[in-house]
Amino acid sequence: MPDDTDRRILRHLLADPGISNAQLAARANVTSATCWRRLEKLRATGVIRSEETVIDWRALGWEVQVSLRFTLDKTEPRAFDDFVAAAREVPEVTEIQTFLGSVDLRLSVIARDMAHWQQVYRDSILTLPHVTDIDALMLVSTIKDTAGVAL
Template structure:
């Protein structure tokens, strides 16, 4: 589906999504017109889904990150839907993932400090519907975090 030129464009685009088409085409060694057409084709195909800005929440004073592994009461027909809808409403929940296996859902929760986390945990997380079990995993360090694909 992608040829070498598309891959060159995507590699440069991943490295710096703020590049103008002219600068991107120069780095990818393709004409500006061809670069623009290929970018539009990849957007239309859903390969490029947009650009996003990443905000460093730790720099804004959120020093605690906890991953919560949740097992739901699967005897309840709407357990997943109701749990996810309630978890989405919590501003401290940055990410929600679902799984097949012993863990049904993982929540990524941030807080300013341990006191704030305990308040969020006790007053909001523990009141989410249909939880059968919850296991918090305290984040200690990020060793590698990379969204780039090996193109």
């Protein structure tokens, strides 16, 4: 279980993911060697799952972001597996999530513009198998986007 020092390291790492080990150690008030060992332990135990690059799709010209909520045909035994396999093949799908409740899955989809979105929706989304209902939410703005919570 992470202790106060681990949580302090994680807080600083979340605040500045590109920070060097030496800077992180100084901010967390530990030696560089201690910081490195603790980071390795946090990785080995799965507390830190990955270090990833987060892309701002809008900066790359992908102006449309849509969250699609799906309800699947629950009378079809392979509905979930077939749907997920097909959704993984759509290049514009950036995220697939599952839920309990009236919504079974949510897809995050990006497109360059509205014309591209219409093409993706018509050619890729509407052809996904075993769908009984789709609800689309188009992103207007992001108010808060963080993976961090108080540690």
